[in-house]
Amino acid sequence: MTNLNAVDGASLAEEARIEHNDVVIGKATIILRRFVRNKAAVAGLVIFLALTAFSLVGGLFTSWDKATIDPLFIAEPPSSVHWLGTTQAGIDLYAQVVEGTRVSILIGLVVGLLSVLIAAVYGCTMAYYGGRVDKIMLFVLEALIMMPALLVVAVATGSGGGSLRRDAPSWLLLVVVLLVFSWMGTARLIRSLAMSVMQRDFVKAARYMGIPPRRIVWRHLVPNIGSLLVLDVTRGVTAAILAEVAFSFIGIGIRLPDVSLGVLIGQSTAQVSTFPWMFWSPLIVMLLLTGSLAMMNDGLRDAFDPHSSSVGKAKRSQKARAA
Amino acid sequence: MLKYLLKRSGIYVVMIFLTTSAGYLLAVSALKPALLEQERVPRPTPEQVANSFRLLGLDPNKNTWERYAEWLGAVVTRWDWGRSPNGAFINAEFGERVWVSTRLFLASIILTLFIGVALGVYSAARQYKFPDRVITSYSYLAYILPAPVAYFLVQLGAITINEAAGKRIFFVTGISTPGVDAGWAQFVDLVAHYAVPTFAITVLGWGTYQIAQRQYLLDNVNADFVRTARAKGLTRNQAISRHALRVSFIPVAQSIAFTVPAIFAGGFFAEKIFAWHGVGSWSIDSIALQDVNAATATLAYGSLIFAIGAILADFATTLVDPRVRVA
Secondary structure (H helix, E strand, O other): OOOOOOOOHHHHHHHHHHHHOOOOOOHHHHHHHHHHHOHHHHHHHHHHHHHHHHHHHHHHHOOOOOOOEOOOOOOOOOOOOOOOOEOOOOEEHHHHHHHHHHHHHHHHHHHHHHHHHHHHHHHHHHHHHOHHHHHHHHHHHHHHHHOOHHHHHHHHHOHHHOHHHHHOOHHHHHHHHHHHOOOHHHHHHHHHHHHHHHOOHHHHHHHHOOOOHHHHHHHHHHHHHHHHHHHHHHHHHHHHHHHHHHHHHOOOOOOOOOOOHHHHHHHOHHHOOOOHHHHHHHHHHHHHHHHHHHHHHHHHHHHHOOOOOOOOHHHHHHHHHHO | OHHHHHHHHHHHHHHHHHHHHHHHHHHHHHOOHHHHHOOOOOOOOHHHHHHHHHHOOOOOOOOHHHHHHHHHHHHHHHOOOOEOOOOOEHHHHHHHHHHHHHHHHHHHHHHHHHHHHHHHHHHHHOOOOHHHHHHHHHHHHHHHOOHHHHHHHHHHHHHHHHHHHOOOOOOOOOOOOOOOOOOHHHHHHHHHHHHHHHHHHHHHHHHHHHHHHHHHHHHHHOOHHHHHHHHOOOOHHHHHHHHHHHHHHHHHHHHHHHHHHHHHHHHHHHHHHHOOOOHHHHHHHHHHOOOHHHHHHHHHHHHHHHHHHHHHHHHHHHHHOOOOOOO
16 A cells, blocks of 8 residues: 655655755855864964065065165164164165065975875876886885985085076075975875775776776865865975975075075074074064964864864754754 | 885885985085085195095096996995095994984984873873863974974073073083093983983974874774774773774874984984084085085985884884784
8 A cells, every 4th residue: 555645755855955944055165164163274364364465565665675784773673764673784684574484485385286286196196006006106206205305405505506506596496306305295195095085986986987087086086185185285385384494594495695584593593692683583474474374274174074073053053952 | 024024125225225326326416525625725736636536436537427336336345335525434434423313313202202192192082171272282383393493492491591590501512521520420411411402302393293193093082993892881091092092003103104204304403403413414514515425325324214214114003903914
């Protein structure tokens, strides 16, 4: 006997949807909302954008530039003429900090974005083809990890660079070297994650259906490791900024007359107690920069994580109704 | 297990050979010690320079491949890594510097690992409570500070303590004071020299392990097998320590392989700032002094350290992960 009035699941869901007036929210909107909900992440984004703006237009507010020497103010503390004081050479520190911030952000963004791109292509190729291709590519990867970046940085930006050093600014050389040595760890991580995705049934199904590799990678692989890629961009940017500061701090990497935050911090360490402003102002700018990226990192992880417990009013009002 | 380890070691030996060779070729073609000799007073003639370098086995007139073959032959047959432009033997100097580096880093690496993992477990078990917030925020602070700047700040702190106390409690540079009597005085001197670098490397290093361990443990705390363990009657702490902890330690163990060379590179900053003349600072000095053989030797050492770290990581994985079986 058939019950004509049997309630079928689909219509019930439809009814419930109309009743509660639910709306289907797109993935991008959910991610954006989750990100906005994390106050620290938004603060990080605001600070990062403010610093970028500062580095681009900050130079317009002062009449000094990074090369002009002011003989009346040599190693003077901050004043109304020189907002962050001057160096021993009599150069305005504010102008130098603006320039240094720009160079540091530039290095960070270029290295962070490109290294993740290289790592994603390399790692996905390894995971997709597997077997012998994977073995050979892994061998190359590990050999590159073994090569200490330090040696190459020193050779490229130091005396060994020769003609290269004359033709290219030192920040460009540093970008190239950091790029060559920064993508391997990420590539390994992406490879292992992509491999576990390749084992899943939906990828197998797609393969048996004869879908071309390129489409499988784009449709199934990349969305599943997307959160990792986004995270690695911010992580890569932070790492590149830190590496620049570290290398320049000890005198390899960027060299005067090019300035970066690392150069500014490094050149002032010998006289911290006599000229504290020369040390602390670039250091604080650098901490704001890396700190804002770290704050964003946490929010991004939450936003892209499919198991995120970051839920807004919806869940809360539901809980309240249940109670 | 033994067979597997031997196979891995074999692969790494090939890899070390390749990176070292690449490093040597790079160094030979980029470093020109003869240019530095021109700054000597009185300035030696080019013939004198070429002659003295030929005696040291650094003949600048030979081409890259001839020098490579000669160098490789000496390393393989006599384990002779060559000489520096100033005449020093690489082997002798290397032995001394490895010992300095090991003393500087061994204690710090072990402390870093244990403190980091312990704090990670502690904070994961108390997610979003006050101790977790404090510990994790600290780790992020350590993460956003570049190593040399952080070491420098620790150094400044130690100097402030010395000034406040009115006497020299901590030594911020160097390994030991020459001419201290053996026994108790020597021990105090030793501790006073070790304290600042070890402290600096440890407090800066544990953050990465803490964040990683906390993250992986949190991923596993709500897994089905932990719930099963709870359902069997284990307390939360027992379930975490017996089941979740083991699984969550696997990726951390894997990451050790990559932090060992990172510590080596970071250690280079530590050696520079605390003026311990180990392998790390040698690698950079050798480039400044255009010393081909020393630069290659430090590179080979770095590769070796990485290989040891990678094999240790594999070993640790098989220890903690019951699913991994290597025959």
